[in-house]
Amino acid sequence: MQLQVPALPNGIQVASGLAGIVVVAFLVSNLSKRPNLDTIPTVGSSIKYLTKGADILRGGYEKHKGVIFKVPDLYRWVVIGSGAQFVEDMCKASDDELSFRDAINDSLNTEYTLGHSVHHNPYHFSIIRSQLTRNLGILYPDIRDEIVTAFEETLDLRGNEWKSMPAFQTVQKVVCRTSNRILVGLPLCRDPDWVDLTMRFAVDVVKGGFIIGFFPKVLAPFVVRFMTSVPGSARRGMKHLGPIIEKRRKHLDEYGKAWADKPNDFLSWLMDHPEGSQSSVKDLTLRILSVNFAAIHVDIFNCKADMVFLIWGLSGLAFQSFTQALYNLAANPQYMQPLREEVESIVEKEGWSKGALAKMRKIDSFLKESQRMEGIGAVAMSRKAMKDFTFSDGTVVPKGTIIHAASHATHLDNEIYENAGAFDPFRFANMRDEDRDGAKHSFVSTSFEYLAFGHGKLACPGRFFAANELKSMLAHLVLTYDIKLEDNSTPPRSWYIVLHIVAHPTAKVMFRKRAH
Numbered sequence: 001m002q003l004q005v006p007a008l009p010n011g012i013q014v015a016s017g018l019a020g021i022v023v024v025a026f027l028v029s030n031l032s033k034r035p036n037l038d039t040i041p042t043v044g045s046s047i048k049y050l051t052k053g054a055d056i057l058r059g060g061y062e063k064h065k066g067v068i069f070k071v072p073d074l075y076r077w078v079v080i081g082s083g084a085q086f087v088e089d090m091c092k093a094s095d096d097e098l099s100f101r102d103a104i105n106d107s108l109n110t111e112y113t114l115g116h117s118v119h120h121n122p123y124h125f126s127i128i129r130s131q132l133t134r135n136l137g138i139l140y141p142d143i144r145d146e147i148v149t150a151f152e153e154t155l156d157l158r159g160n161e162w163k164s165m166p167a168f169q170t171v172q173k174v175v176c177r178t179s180n181r182i183l184v185g186l187p188l189c190r191d192p193d194w195v196d197l198t199m200r201f202a203v204d205v206v207k208g209g210f211i212i213g214f215f216p217k218v219l220a221p222f223v224v225r226f227m228t229s230v231p232g233s234a235r236r237g238m239k240h241l242g243p244i245i246e247k248r249r250k251h252l253d254e255y256g257k258a259w260a261d262k263p264n265d266f267l268s269w270l271m272d273h274p275e276g277s278q279s280s281v282k283d284l285t286l287r288i289l290s291v292n293f294a295a296i297h298v299d300i301f302n303c304k305a306d307m308v309f310l311i312w313g314l315s316g317l318a319f320q321s322f323t324q325a326l327y328n329l330a331a332n333p334q335y336m337q338p339l340r341e342e343v344e345s346i347v348e349k350e351g352w353s354k355g356a357l358a359k360m361r362k363i364d365s366f367l368k369e370s371q372r373m374e375g376i377g378a379v380a381m382s383r384k385a386m387k388d389f390t391f392s393d394g395t396v397v398p399k400g401t402i403i404h405a406a407s408h409a410t411h412l413d414n415e416i417y418e419n420a421g422a423f424d425p426f427r428f429a430n431m432r433d434e435d436r437d438g439a440k441h442s443f444v445s446t447s448f449e450y451l452a453f454g455h456g457k458l459a460c461p462g463r464f465f466a467a468n469e470l471k472s473m474l475a476h477l478v479l480t481y482d483i484k485l486e487d488n489s490t491p492p493r494s495w496y497i498v499l500h501i502v503a504h505p506t507a508k509v510m511f512r513k514r515a516h
Contacts (some may be wrong), residue, residue, distance in 0.1 A: 095386075151481075
């Protein structure tokens with residue numbers, strides 16, 4: 001007896017056929033463009049790479065330490081390197097040799113999702129390096145105020161009772177509100193629709209970049225407009241920012257760049273910039289959303305648009321790092337008291353300030369150690385070879401190759417960090433005391449051995465803001481609340497998806513107001 005399979009309607013048959021052709025064309029096109037890397041050692045397989053990417057990289061790192069190797073992605077080879085010389089070669093390479101921006105565009109198609117102007121003229125990043133970093137001391141009262149208010153309103157604790165809260169989502173709201181207090185100011189940073197938009201925008205961009213990748217570049221403008229959520233997100237952002245921008249432009253026309261009560265925020269700095277002063281509302285909106293993308297979703301610059309990544313909409317440094325630290329603190333309450341004592345003694349003398357934060361070495365170390373252990377990804381320093389490139393050991397990578405540094409494996413190397421697999425919250429504080437160096441082992445410092453923020457001239461420009469934000473959050477948390485895990489067990493295990501290390505997205509932490 002033969003099984004009769006019902007025929008599909010003609011429309012569905014046609015659609016299915018077209019979808020199949022697109023997928024095949026996509027794979028054939030990308031496979032045909034793969035650079036020849038036969039001379040570079042191979043580690044792992046495509047199937048294992050999907051579910052155990054971080055493990056494969058650690059195995060490759062241990063087997064080929066200091067030597068370049070390759071791992072199979074879904075449709076291409078990706079080159080991985082480790083060691084000081086490899087990182088130094090990456091840092092010394094010019095943009096026309098190894099390109100950070102083209103590595104991003106290769107994965108996310110940012111010239112279409114974020115727009116041609118934002119991708120090709122990212123002057124907003126120079127503002128991050130200069131004005132944002134320079135104004136951190138002046139802006140600190142606003143950062144502190146938003147952290148206190150956001151925690152209070154998000155947790156909404158009553159009396160002295162314990163309350164169970166989803167850790168990832170709680171941290172997400174606090175980080176988003178605090179970052180936007182500096183980007184767009186009050187009251188917009190607290191607007192629920194704006195907060196929701198900025199949290200979702202990165203997901204829209206990643207999804208859009210992934211979808212565009214299935215089509216020939218000539219169709220990209222059509223695809224981004226009709227098959228992605230990015231245009232809708234831009235319009236949604238313009239509804240919020242449009243009236244604010246027009247009001248500020250009116251003041252600029254009447255009073256010049258200085259007027260009473262002029263907001264000291266990122267939007268003002270953008271509008272004061274020679275190029276930003278003539279930009280459209282749409283362009284300014286996309287830049288603000290893009291900076292949100294960078295400030296809150298730093299790991300996106302180390303990622304590929306993997307399907308599982310898209311489903312979960314995973315975020316980067318700020319959310320991931322603090323959530324990991326929160327899990328570690330909740331699982332290890334013995335560290336709460338030394339952290340409290342440090343914060344209390346410094347705040348009593350210094351008050352709440354950027355300078356006071358700089359003296360909180362245990363707070364700083366706790367965050368850095370949490371980030372070292374779990375990281376914000378298994379790789380860092382993503383680059384695309386724009387021409388054939390020769391490393392110092394003679395290895396040649398052909399034009400078009402995607403290259404990463406094996407950051408997580410480096411951070412777990414026992415030859416670099418003593419007992420590297422153990423969580424030692426004050427590891428870096430002790431190293432600073434031993435070396436008598438106030439900066440070398442700080443949270444924001446980068447080196448050949450610590451690559452979470454990258455290294456060299458393209459190290460994350462927003463790390464100084466992120467460090468001030470996260471240190472302020474942790475200092476406030478330990479002084480104001482008691483925390484614990486629901487089941488008093490070990491920290492929730494991270495999820496390892498391709499090359500991404502994800503703080504458990506659904507685990508809960510219990511909070512209560514601290515009794516003084």
